[in-house]
Amino acid sequence: MVNDNDQRRDDMVMQQLVKRGIRDARVLQAMQHTPRHLFVPVRYRAMAYDDIPLPIGHDQTISQPLMVAMMTEALRLRGGERVLEIGTGSGYQAAVLSRLATVVFSIERLPALAAQARAALYTLGIMNVHVLVGDGSLGVPEHGPYNAIIVAAAPPEE
Numbered sequence: 001m002v003n004d005n006d007q008r009r010d011d012m013v014m015q016q017l018v019k020r021g022i023r024d025a026r027v028l029q030a031m032q033h034t035p036r037h038l039f040v041p042v043r044y045r046a047m048a049y050d051d052i053p054l055p056i057g058h059d060q061t062i063s064q065p066l067m068v069a070m071m072t073e074a075l076r077l078r079g080g081e082r083v084l085e086i087g088t089g090s091g092y093q094a095a096v097l098s099r100l101a102t103v104v105f106s107i108e109r110l111p112a113l114a115a116q117a118r119a120a121l122y123t124l125g126i127m128n129v130h131v132l133v134g135d136g137s138l139g140v141p142e143h144g145p146y147n148a149i150i151v152a153a154a155p156p157e158e
Contacts, residue, residue, distance in 0.1 A: 005049075009032060009035070009049060010032070016051045016065050016069075017065065020066055022069045022070065022073055023073070024072075026079075026099075027100070031065065031068070031069055031096060034095045034099065035124070036048045038123060040056060040090065041054075041055070056089060056090045056116075057112070060089055060110070062089060062090040063093065068092065072150075075097075079102070080102050081146075081147035081148055082105070083101045083104045083147065083148045084143070084144070085104060086136035086153055087106075087107075087152040088108035088113060089108065089152060089153070090117055091120045091129070094121065095124060095126055098126045098128050101147075103128050103130070104128060104130070106129060107133070107136040130143070
């Protein structure tokens, strides 16, 4: 039996991703199997598969599904890569990347968001993502080199 979230995820992949040009089958499969609703606050879960960014607290948002897919597809991952993600946020992008790379190091400047992301990843049994707290603009050289780097956060305004 297919539950409502599974059906909404199927619809998201077909309507928002495939119809709008996402072609990498591995990216589509990763998005299909990553439950976005577990990465948003409970009060927004009914909108988790809508084509919009959603608030995740601390004046931050989870990116819209199409943006996550486009950024992930642009990495051209084939498996076996070490990926650095700057801006963990909810952890959703890292969860998608975890299905495509060997290991993901994700750095988040806000400790509360990092903790929430770790909890969501743990709930899903994702063990190849390492969420770190720090200034992503400095990178994370101690875990490099990386095969790919994705920046999922805006830089601070100066």
